[in-house]
Amino acid sequence: MEHPELEQALGRLLGPAEPEVGCDACFEQLDRYVELEVAGADADAALPGLRAHFDGCPACREEHDSLLALVSGEHS
Amino acid sequence: MQVATRNEMGPASRAATVRRMKPLVSATLDAESREWIASLKATGAPRDEAIARLHALLLRAARFEVARRRPTLPHLRGGDLDDIANEAADDATMSVLRRLDDFRGASRFTTWAYKFALLEAAVKLRRRAWQGRELPLEPESWTLFASSGLEPDAEAEQSVLLRAVEQGIEDALTPHQRRVLVALALNGVPIDVLAERLGTNRNALYKTLHDARQKLRRHLDERGFSLDSWLEET
Numbered sequence A: 001m002e003h004p005e006l007e008q009a010l011g012r013l014l015g016p017a018e019p020e021v022g023c024d025a026c027f028e029q030l031d032r033y034v035e036l037e038v039a040g041a042d043a044d045a046a047l048p049g050l051r052a053h054f055d056g057c058p059a060c061r062e063e064h065d066s067l068l069a070l071v072s073g074e075h076s
Numbered sequence B: 001m002q003v004a005t006r007n008e009m010g011p012a013s014r015a016a017t018v019r020r021m022k023p024l025v026s027a028t029l030d031a032e033s034r035e036w037i038a039s040l041k042a043t044g045a046p047r048d049e050a051i052a053r054l055h056a057l058l059l060r061a062a063r064f065e066v067a068r069r070r071p072t073l074p075h076l077r078g079g080d081l082d083d084i085a086n087e088a089a090d091d092a093t094m095s096v097l098r099r100l101d102d103f104r105g106a107s108r109f110t111t112w113a114y115k116f117a118l119l120e121a122a123v124k125l126r127r128r129a130w131q132g133r134e135l136p137l138e139p140e141s142w143t144l145f146a147s148s149g150l151e152p153d154a155e156a157e158q159s160v161l162l163r164a165v166e167q168g169i170e171d172a173l174t175p176h177q178r179r180v181l182v183a184l185a186l187n188g189v190p191i192d193v194l195a196e197r198l199g200t201n202r203n204a205l206y207k208t209l210h211d212a213r214q215k216l217r218r219h220l221d222e223r224g225f226s227l228d229s230w231l232e233e234t
Ligand SMILES: [Zn+2]
Pocket: A022, A023, A024, A026, A053, A057, A059, A060, A061, B206
């Protein structure tokens, strides 16, 4: 990595290169996505566009991480 | 939308489509989720009891979120944090009851309900953390993004790109897009905080951010910057 600070800033400025859903669509599908993850299924294949959205939207990513942590804790 | 085109195929398939569109909740749900829905849609004491159970479930989720974020909120007291968890549980309970018919059994009922509590708690905590703070809507120093100690070639390459990014933000975006991109992507303002100050919502603001990002990408593409090669290095 030659320019780590610049790369990070560029990543935040330009967002994900792949197609992504918006925040509302992300919230709609979040519970299903997390349950697929907990079950070890391919959540990204089943619900495309969420993973890219998590890369571009810190708030939705944080809520995803919380729901995953909460639900995984209950399953273990 | 696909349902509409299927409807054009004729009466038989239309009937089939109507059957498919019905929320087949009772047929597909696990027993626990079915019990939640039935008791929340009941009347009288059984419904009140179910709402109390729902509130307790959502309070647990809201407290879970508060505990996760506590290290980032050193200035908040335990009592304040528990008030926030309770408010989040109250609001999430209302959201769940209001949207009960939207639940289609794509997940367990509790997973579906939890997300409302986590969202409410997270939004309240982000806003609390920024309460009374002025939002940075202008770019701070661009040199923050420049890596130091580079070889002269790399340093020249970096400053050319920085200049192009800066110019793209100035020239290619509308004033609103510029403010939103700078606040969210450069200055780290949480999207819920900016949405509240601008009187809009997260989804609309993210759309603006997305459009601004696409414009900036195009601006840099047109000037021959190979963005993927830069971003792949991370
Ligand atoms: Zn989002």
